[in-house]
Amino acid sequence: MAVSKQWDRDPLKVRISAMGVLGWVIVVVIVVVVASVAFVVIRRRRRGGRVIAAKEKG
């Protein structure tokens, strides 16, 4: 019990908690950015949009 209370007041725990929140924010931002880019790329590929010259005959 005494150890637990001591740990609660430990500056290291406070720093780890703060880093944890920041870490989650960074992870969420990275996931959102990667997912958005992937979504745009996949959608573009699916939609196509080329202007194709047919092969010359003869």
Next chain:
Amino acid sequence: MRLLMTASQIRGLPVVTVRGGEDVAEVRDVIFSPEAGRLLGVTLNKRGFLAGRSRDVLPAEAIHAIGQDAVMVLDALSLVAPEDAPDDVAHPAVERNVIGDDVLTEGGLSLGKVTDLVLLVGSSGEVVGYQIEKPGGGRGYIPLPAQLAVSGAALVVPNITEEFVKDDLVGLGATVDEFRARLGLS
């Protein structure tokens, strides 16, 4: 009614039936004949936000009209399976995408890069020219039949094409007949 449209304006247009008013597909790729100077057909996407490619294609003969807001067909039967479509439309040569092609005169002068295709649309699709990005920046238009050769990498045009690069679509429309006359095509 006939109007000038670019291929990028046609891409993504809904394909709507005249008889039922149904929205049956969406234009994906535009396929044209550089020799004949006409639209051969379009490949299609299914309708829907993330819907992918449709197996069916739409040959030019099955198009009732192309307008600024939709491509009209008589009914859903106008969309045909690849087995029943002309080979150029059923199996388009995807490596011959002209967007991004270098425009080079036969004398070796670069006129820019192809950014779009200009068509005269209505009940049919006639290709009238290419939209280009000039080397120094800015948009230009060159009339068809300009190319001596076309591939997925370069568009080779006669030397006199340089004189016929126009800055707007109105200028392009006015110059097509003169250009053809200079090439001895009319």
